[in-house]
Amino acid sequence: MSIDNSTVKKVALLARIEILQNEEKILISELNNILGWVDDLKKVDTENIEPMLSVFNESMFMRKDDPKSNFTSEEILKNAPENSSGFFVVPKVIE
Amino acid sequence: MTDYSSLTIQSAISGLRKKDFTSVELTKFFIEKIQKNNELNCFITKTFEIALKKAAESDERILKNSNRQLEGIPIGMKDLFCTNGVKTTAGSKILENFVPFYESTVSKNLWDSGAVMLGKTNMDEFAMGSANTTSFFGNVLNPLKPKSDKNKRLVPGGSSGGSASAVASGLCLAATGSDTGGSIRQPASFCGLVGLKPTYGRCSRFGMIAFASSLDQAGPITKSVEDAALMLQCMASSDEKDSTSSKKKIPNFLDFKKFNLKGKKIGIPKEYSIKGLNENIEKVWKNGTEWFKSEGAEIVEISLPYTEFALPTYYIIAPAEASANLARYDGIRYGFRSNEPNINSLYSKTRAIGFGKEVKRRLMIGTYVLSAGYYDAYYLKALKVRKLISNDFEKAFKSCDLILTPTTPNVAFPIGEKQTDPIEMYLNDVLTVPASLAGLPAISVSAGFNNEMLPIGLQVIGKPFDEISVLAAGSLIERFREF
CATH class of the missing domain: 3.90.1300.10 (Amidase signature (AS) domain)
Known part of the structure; x- marks a missing residue:
């Protein structure tokens, strides 16, 4: 499998990263190199092998359902690039 | 002062x-x-x-x-x-x-x-x-x-x-x-x-x-x-x-400090003698095995057959997880924002300017291997190989207590080197990534030098939650090295 212009555009859209036209060519070649290299895994027989999502095998526990209020909205908004009246501000998204 | x-x-x-x-x-x-x-x-x-x-x-x-x-x-x-x-x-x-x-x-x-x-x-x-x-x-x-x-x-x-x-x-x-x-x-x-x-x-x-x-x-x-x-x-x-x-x-x-390594079995994985392993490092590795022997530990050759697949596995799993984790940086709640009139261009410009080249490269790889049509071939495949790598260690630890390897294939390199090809940089981690994929404790202890007096580290990998043995082995290296 190899990545072409349209795949890079699609992936960049999914990742929400703008790729400039002059970056595209080199990125395609880098990504193809990396994917070509990881393609080595195809050689491995993984028939009947369970995928391993985590090495953690202890049982999870349920926390007590106690409501906690750790942070104020002021604290939470403090790092926002733009906020107003206790809200995060974004460009208009509804027509 | x-x-x-x-x-x-x-x-x-x-x-x-x-x-x-x-x-x-x-x-x-x-x-x-x-x-x-x-x-x-x-x-x-x-x-x-x-x-x-x-x-x-x-x-x-x-x-x-x-x-x-x-x-x-x-x-x-x-x-x-x-x-x-x-x-x-x-x-x-x-x-x-x-x-x-x-x-x-x-x-x-x-x-x-x-x-x-x-x-x-x-x-x-x-x-x-x-x-x-x-x-x-x-x-x-x-x-x-x-x-x-x-x-x-x-x-x-x-x-x-x-x-x-x-x-x-x-x-x-x-x-x-x-x-x-x-x-x-x-x-x-x-x-x-x-x-x-x-x-x-x-x-x-x-x-x-x-x-x-x-x-x-x-x-x-x-x-x-x-x-x-x-x-x-x-x-x-x-x-x-x-x-x-x-x-x-x-x-x-x-x-x-109270842990005695006498009679313990130290595994030497043959797959870690990789092509391109610096000869000074190979020598320090050999010295290391002698130190363990003189302390009364037994050296056993072990095999971790899936070692060569650890790095490609890592470079699918880590970017995949990163692409999900770094989705939070959207310029809305905290961090840098590129102000744009439209929300989608705000996201994509913020992330294009806010992230550096290597991060963007990995986010692209991660997004690709998780995307519809490629998930099974890359991500799922990598998770299965991860299981095989983890099984390797589990089997090896049936015949040894600790594993001794070099930490890196080479010593510190000059600034500016290994910058043109991303994979060349990734190869630095070829000997450390397997223990990471298996979640095992591992230590690197400085054990010697090359001719340029640059330090060489040896790595000791242990069984899950057995940091004490790992530290004991590290301390042995510290005692035997000649500096």
């Missing part, structure tokens, strides 16, 4: 107890030394005021004999750990001005033990790198130089490069690091130090900026194995804020 640069944590603790010096004196010494060594670029944020205040508090406690474990010990904190009220950037422009209003569990545990923060150490952006060259705040220099060319500057390794360089140049007594595929062990090796990655789950990941959640683990970078045990003792905890932090009892890691 007395020179405190060669102190270890352990000797500083005893000096503070005996009132040879105060924590304020120590702290002032390191502050001055950090300022004199700005060119190394070890710190992104310096917190000298906080340090002096905390040191004075520690001195009061010492006077009252109510010392905690790391009372008054000045350390560096990797800029990946969120610190309440202190800027935390993860080495990225996108978090250039981020000031957390909560404390990571690992840093909280250290402050509760009396440690004093000198500053936040530089690192590869979001811990993605092996040379500390991807930081938005500039690369870090290794204080060590090759014998034949004192003008040549080398990388400190990465991603915990600021931490390693700071400890190696005596700017602090120890520092924290985080290890996803080798980010503690590799820089420790490049800077002639001890780097310990504990078992996955030993330290809480709460408040540690996420890279690849199934692999990320905090650990110390120190000058000695004993210091590593002391630091880990204070960093580790079971934490309800991290559902993957282990509830297993935390032992007294200093018990490694």
